[in-house]
Amino acid sequence: MLSPADHRLVRRDVDLVGLGLLLDTDALAAALISQFPDLDLSQVKKTYIRYKPATNCIVSYELTIAQTTVLAYAKAVTSQKKLEKYYQRPGVIQDCGIGRTVFRQEGIIFSVLPNDNALKQLPKLFDPRSRQEILQKLLPDHPDVSQGTLKTLRYKPERRYVAQLCVGEQKLAVVKAYTNKNYQQAQINANAFNSIAQLQILPKLAHCQGDRFLVFPWINAxxxxxxxxxxxxxxxxxxxxxxxxxxxxxxxxxxxxxxxxxxxxxxxxxxxxxxxxxxxxxxxxxxxxxxxxxxxxxxxxxxxxxxxxxxxxxxxxxxxxxxxxxxxxxxxxxxxxxxxxxxxxxxxxxxxxxxxxxxxxxxxxxxxxxxxxxxxxxxxxxxxxxxxxxxxxxxxxxxxxxxxxxxxxxxxxxxxxxxxxxxxxxxxxxxxxxxxx
Known part of the structure; x- marks a missing residue:
């Protein structure tokens, strides 16, 4: 359901034809079920919007599928060339049966985490085998880290992903994934300040240049x-x-x-x-x-x-x-x-x-x-x-x-x-x- 203000916004932005579908969670749910008839989808909740008028709009969602919360996002674009490019790119299919899909008429790309058009390293982090290899390289002093699991803390599509790394019941670290554009400066900034007496600066534990990961210790505070x-x-x-x-x-x-x-x-x-x-x-x-x-x-x-x-x-x-x-x-x-x-x-x-x-x-x-x-x-x-x-x-x-x-x-x-x-x-x-x- 769209609010009156949402309705007016959609009517003004005639270039972004998919904006209404992105903002109307009932309509998006119906569109997903139309493409995936066996999808046990009970709720679609908007959580975050990043909007550039007449250019593109990204909306994050929490989907309730088979009583499980699934994170996803959709992006409305004006470029048909970009739309076709995304359409041809294979996605990592999740348990819900969706990886990446395109609504061509509305100019929308829909992706279920870990599929992300800018954070292309996320599938490695979500796949248990490749995650073990990555974590062992990042934290070699923790031999049991290969059994680590990740809990999503914050996700801004096409910008940054943050997760808590746990080994059993122990909360061990925070793992951050960045885009190509933002990684280098984030790594520099992580080392810029020093702890002084009671002022502690969260230290960087590790980094991975190739996959653009930074790792920080988890603090029980x-x-x-x-x-x-x-x-x-x-x-x-x-x-x-x-x-x-x-x-x-x-x-x-x-x-x-x-x-x-x-x-x-x-x-x-x-x-x-x-x-x-x-x-x-x-x-x-x-x-x-x-x-x-x-x-x-x-x-x-x-x-x-x-x-x-x-x-x-x-x-x-x-x-x-x-x-x-x-x-x-x-x-x-x-x-x-x-x-x-x-x-x-x-x-x-x-x-x-x-x-x-x-x-x-x-x-x-x-x-x-x-x-x-x-x-x-x-x-x-x-x-x-x-x-x-x-x-x-x-x-x-x-x-x-x-x-x-x-x-x-x-x-x-x-x-x-x-x-x-x-x-x-x-x-x-x-x-x-x-x-x-």
């Missing part, structure tokens, strides 16, 4: 996100996180890409263009926000410090035994403005507040504790102005998430996020953005 959404939030841990984030920003961290102010501004304008397509009734509003934030960036001097790049409470693990704090997932690490990480963290807190997981008072206290901790270690690196600017920027990046994560009322939730951004901009000093001395 809880994410900070679990703590901060409880009524007994530990403010000391939030303050410590701020202190350790400042220490991270002071490291040398060689070989990271540099993200310039102009690149940041270009990315914001591209982002606003895609968001305006989703919400054409707010096009002027979205573009005004993007231009204001871009001007603020372009008027500021460059800052070239190492940052996490996607910092939030899910990337912080708390070890209750040692009191260590571990930062994880440096795939997005670059050299840029350290206020980026603080703004990213606070934007996620605002998102949690909008979802009813935090009160306004809790969110404000958490934000203040994080900033206070940071300032005890590096007061010279940040200002309230730039924290607020980067919080607004991070919220703009989060604005499409209600659509991306398939929420039925995504249009209304985007509006709510835009209101938060506008409020932040209005609270900044002066009539417009400027670079404070």
């Amino acid at each position: 809880s994410p900070l996100s679990d703590l901060i959404t409880t009524s007994q939030a530990n403010w000391e841990k939030i303050t410590q996180t701020g202190i350790f984030l400042a220490q991270l920003h002071k490291q040398s961290a060689k070989h990271l890409n540099f993200l310039s102010r102009s690149d940041e501004a270009k990315n914001l304008l591209l982002l606003s263009s895609d968001l305006s397509w989703l919400c054409p009734q707010w096009k002027h509003r979205i573009q005004t926000i993007a231009v204001q934030l871009s001007i603020a960036l372009l008027n500021a001097p460059p800052i070239n410090l190492p940052i996490h790049g996607d910092f939030n409470a899910e990337q912080v693990l708390l070890n209750p035994t040692t009191n260590d704090i571990t930062f994880i997932d440096f795939d997005c690490a670059v050299r840029s403005d350290p206020a980026t990480d603080l703004g990213s963290f606070i934007a996620k807190l605002i998102q949690a507040e909008l979802r009813g997981l935090l009160s306004t008072e809790q969110r404000e206290k958490l934000s203040a504790s994080l900033i206070a901790g940071y300032r005890t270690a590096a007061p010279e690196l940040i200002s309230d102005y730039w924290i607020q600017v980067y919080t607004a920027i991070a919220l703009l990046r989060l604005a499409s998430e209600p659509f991306r994560y398939c929420e039925f009322d995504w249009l209304e939730k985007i509006d709510t996020i835009l209101c938060c951004i506008e409020k932040l901009i209005h609270q900044l000093p002066g009539d417009q953005f400027y670079c404070p001395a």
Whole structure:
């Protein structure tokens, strides 16, 4: 069933004829059963959308087949040549009877994991025999690893796959699979930072250049996100996180890409263009926000410090035994403005507040504790102005998430996020953005 906002989106994008089938899970289920009459399919659930207007759209699904959950994705394309190429490519048939199939009239490629058009190494990881060989090469110090099994933790089609490696009851490691485009920098980033005292950086255990795998140890710790959404939030841990984030920003961290102010501004304008397509009734509003934030960036001097790049409470693990704090997932690490990480963290807190997981008072206290901790270690690196600017920027990046994560009322939730951004901009000093001395 399509929401009213989905209906309007499908009607606008006449070039992507398969978009309606991708977004309508009932219609997709019927199409699959039409192609595979013996398929015991009881449910199709959308979980993730990546959409480029008039170009392509990828949608992830959880299928319930014979009372078993199966991960799959479909991609709508405009190129018939690309469609035929996929049609001729053999797929790995799964127990459900599907590997890869094509709906030619709608221009859709449908693939069941481990079939993936960009992560072509996944079938090796899923086949028990080849998986044993791969794991033995990656982790030779663990002789029993050949008996390891994988549990999918996160899967973004044609981008990244993350799984937990278990040997018996032991949770041993995390295995990440990357595309050709993203692997090299992810490997560099994984080695960029060092642990310091109680700040632990998740170390890389192994890598496989040919198959683009990175392996990290599994840590029996809880994410900070679990703590901060409880009524007994530990403010000391939030303050410590701020202190350790400042220490991270002071490291040398060689070989990271540099993200310039102009690149940041270009990315914001591209982002606003895609968001305006989703919400054409707010096009002027979205573009005004993007231009204001871009001007603020372009008027500021460059800052070239190492940052996490996607910092939030899910990337912080708390070890209750040692009191260590571990930062994880440096795939997005670059050299840029350290206020980026603080703004990213606070934007996620605002998102949690909008979802009813935090009160306004809790969110404000958490934000203040994080900033206070940071300032005890590096007061010279940040200002309230730039924290607020980067919080607004991070919220703009989060604005499409209600659509991306398939929420039925995504249009209304985007509006709510835009209101938060506008409020932040209005609270900044002066009539417009400027670079404070």
